[in-house]
Amino acid sequence: MARFSKNISRLYLVKISKWFNLVMPVVVLFYQDNGMGMHEIFVLKAIYSLAIVFLEIPSGWMADVWGRKKTLILGTILGSAGFLMYSFSYGFWAFVAAEIVLGAGHSFVSGADSAMLYESLKADRKSGSYVKHEGRITSAGNFAEAIAGITAGFLAAVSLRTPFYFQFAVAALAIPAAFTLTEPQIKATTHIHSVKKIVGDIKNTFLKETNLRVSILLSAVTGTATLTFAWLVQPYFKIIGLPVELFGLLWTVLNLSVGVSSAFAYRFEGRFSRRNEVLFIVILLALGYFSSGLLISREGLVFLLLFYIVRGLATPVFKNYINLYTPDEIRATILSVRNLIIRISFAVIGPLLGWMTDHVSLNTAFILAGGIYLIAALAVVSPWMKSGK
Template identity: 25%
Template structure:
């Protein structure tokens, strides 16, 4: 049966909802889970850094998998890899494993996420084009973000309280189960449309060919390159800010065992994600150029992070988290539409994966350093550092804006710009 653009969008929303639910079950308690396993702040954030290092190592190879074997196989591999690695996390927690075991499995978890990054987004854009969708790309990304936010909200709140009443390992077990269900749903519903994998060159030849084209249509295009160079500062800071909020909020609350309170971080972020998805189309109307919206969101979000490092009132910090999450979530569909409009279909998954790699690189570098700073000076000091670091993304977004790319204002994906 021929798939319509409506069916494509519904499948995208369902996959986003299910994956967000599975992933977010542990987000509210992940740092506490690692600390409960006997790791220090430095070791806990170093384990998270190994997770992002896994994403750095495997982003491009798994992007090539998506571009040579198909977006659907890549998605299926991601669900299986994450299910197995999540189960291994529970095993390490139960046996009291040493740090390097945590590091190894964290890399494996990073591998699982790289099968999703780029592939799902590329599948959507290609399938929408193939089925004749003529609406605004932001509208689909924004609505998808709403569904993702609903899943994140349910998972983060449920995961926090499940950990409080059934133990810290329970959300991880449930996460693995949901990922198995997502594998089945994707196998039934997901079809590669508007894209035909080309394996005529053989695996290694195809890797070289796609990697070379990805450099040509990605890194050598100034608008794309500058946007990617901003990613380590925004992405690297965001992952630390999110995970460090769990113990920081518990410190402000005064009860280190109130895991439900820790889950509020992910829940608030999820609520902001839903609201941001709803606000994104309006944000685009306020800013004619997508890069203008990005500059505003990054700048204002950085100020919110700086204030988290200064304010000591629990409820005021919750409000700042809402502002930070709302700004980031509202800007994300703008960035997705802008970047997708700059790159061609054949290299889309690989270039999107490389963009994610740049973001993960920031996490690899920044998380251990900020984690060590938290051990020495406390969490508030690291939020001041994080806010200052995220401001460094602004010049790169401004440089991307100066290229005058058609994708900065277009409603549909535009042809890639000429290389520099």
């Protein structure tokens, strides 16, 4: 009997509550309505990213030591509290406090959710279906984000604070879902209760475990590329003269395309050798960057769509590579390492591409980003390419 199958639906709800973002489409207007300029807005988002960076590894370690369920409960409570704080806050420093709480909530959920999913399936002897479920959960998140983009406009018409009230309610739905999870029993081969031990495990991963190192770096480099691309989409819309009212519609279409391809990622994985799977995804993502940079026009929107479709395949497939090579007792920590690398990499490359967009051209930013991704990804997977296994 599948004892842990109910965890799947709970994790769907956690993902949907996280991605059903009613705030994002109008958050800049909200900040400006509260007397903030763009500089303060970017400082605020930098603080959010720093909160995630500082807590990413500790939260993963806590998930491995304290338990995935307890960590997810804490993360969902903090995530809800952050939006509650926003609902009744005014001014920069009050928003800083809310962003720190939201960043902490994100960190405690990140990594623990994928670890809980994999271990629930493994406990029911269904770990082979991980990509299928990870893809569907990712898909559910993207569908939620797409629907939220449309809904947010109607809520903002009432007031710019109304989306925050509803966002708190949506985020709070994840709390009972986390409480009703069933923690699988992990058969740890070693004790990891010391920080020294977990630091040693991470160091050992990057120095000795080639397959796991390649899997983490490949997933992280690709995650950075997809995150960076998302921030270049709206400038693309603006340059081609797209009416503002169509921004939300096309944003919804792009997110729906990720949702559809993620849902069917499990059908893609295993049809080719791992080497060909990796090359297929990496080359198509790089082509998405290059093509978008060379053809900035309404016809070029098809390349944005191509990129997002391949992105939907990449996330669950590359995460599964990490899970295949990771010991159960440090799974959440290793997945948090992936997320940490993405945040740090984006913090380095994002400002460079932003400067390039402002002072050179958006075309150059796309092509530079594509080149960086292609070189980095191929360098990361070179041990696999050379081995031919």
